[in-house]
Amino acid sequence: MPKPREHQVSLDATPYYHCVSRCVRRAFLCGVDSVSGESYEHRRGWLENKLLELPQIFAIQIAAYAIMSNHYHIVLYVDVAHAKSWTDEEVVQRWHQVFKGNLLSQKFDRKEVLSEPELARLKIYIEEWRKRLMDISWFMRVLNEAIAREANAEDGCTGRFWEGRYKSQALLDEAALAACMAYVDLNPVRASMAKTPEKSDYTSIKKRTEKAQATAQANHQNQQEKQLLPFAGNPKQDMPKGIPMRLTDYLELVDWTGRIIRDDKRGAISSSSEAILTRLGIDESQWLTMTQGFEDCFTTFAGSEGSLRSACEKLEYQRASGLSRCRVAIG
Structure with a gap:
């Protein structure tokens, strides 16, 4: 039996999570229905637009x-820090x-005067809403319900x-985060x-690449796609706000990995990509295994043996x- 969601998510262990949601009906979420021939491709746009809209509301980034x-x-x-600052x-x-x-929050939003008991009651609601606005389950609920309707x-x-x-899946360290993102x-390539x-x-890789190309053509520096969590370079502290590697390094690593998946040929890894894997503490074989079957490599928690023991x-x-x-995937 699956563990309750509250037993799978610990923000003290990691702020990063990989989530997968599947359509239950025979008709595809997107693409062309093989039986009716009807195209649902436009629904991918619905989902992408809603997905990129919600981080402007929730304290959750993509x-x-x-x-x-x-x-x-x-x-x-x-x-979490962003939600607490509101x-x-x-x-x-x-x-x-x-x-x-509710009626109290609507009055409050209209700047109407509330009594002390009303304010005290509203405060309870506000703190509950603050928690929900940084809760993955509520994020997924709002996203999925909108598309379902x-x-x-x-x-x-x-x-x-x-x-x-x-x-x-909880992504417990940098190696798991990088491999899962590439996965x-x-x-679509796989x-x-x-x-x-x-x-x-x-x-996200197409959106990041398009922004990087546009920035390069305009001779701008350090401009990343604002709708996505930015890359933070290679900071020294563990798991900072922002993906802990350089965008150019990640794009190069994903490009090399994609060529192997597409052509089924190993090819020579660049020195910069090799340096990333070394810093992450994994070799080429481990990286390729994870990026081609991440969900099968891990269960609820993804990371090194040490990271898993700490989270548990x-x-x-x-x-x-x-x-x-x-232990097998990362060590």
């Missing part, structure tokens, strides 16, 4: 994403962008559109939906489930 024919992958970063007014305004709130309306039917439970970004990462529609200690697990897989 590190990577790929929208496939009947499922999607996202790598999320939960920014004023009560900001929390209410953000919550009202996705839910109606649009798809059901278009299909002229009711009922469940998504599988009831999305899958999540997500290369999904599925033969695109020949190269930069040509794969509805993915924080979660007060009596047994480190998935330890052997972590």
Whole structure:
């Protein structure tokens, strides 16, 4: 039986999570239905637009994403400090962008005078909403419900559109984060939906590549795609805000990996990509295994043996489930 979500997510252990949600009906989320011949390709745009809109409301940012024919992958970063910095007014305004709130919050938003008991009661709601606005489950709920409503309306039917439970994996260290992001970004290449990462529609790698190319052509520096979690270079502190490597290094590493997947040929790894793998503590073979089958390499937690033991200690697990897989994948 799957563990309850609250036992799988520990922001003390890591702010990074890989989530996968799958369509439950026979009709594809996107693409062309093989039976009816009807195209649902436009739904990928619905999902991408909503996905990139929600970080403006939630204290959750997108590190990577790929929208496939009947499922999607996202790598999320939960920014607890950002949520805690919001004023009560900001929390209410953000919550009202996705839910109606209640009579007290609506009065508060309209700048109407509330009594002391009303303010005290509203404060309880605000703190609960603050928690929800940095909660992955609520993020996934808002995202999936919005797409389900649009798809059901278009299909002229009711009922469940998504599988009831999305899958999540905690990314415990830099190696797991980098490998999972590359795994997500290369999904269309592995599925033969695109020949190269930069040509794969509805993915974070295409959005990052297009921004990097536009920046280079305009002779601008240090400008990254604002709708995605930025790369933070190679900072010394563990797991900083921002992906802990340089964007150019990541793009080069993903390009090399994509060529191997597409052509089934190892090829020579560049010195910079080799240096990244060395810093992450993994070799070429481990990297390629993870980037071609990340979900099979790990269970609920992804990372090194040491990272998993530390996370299980924080979660007060009596047994480190998935330890052997972590040991094989990363060491």
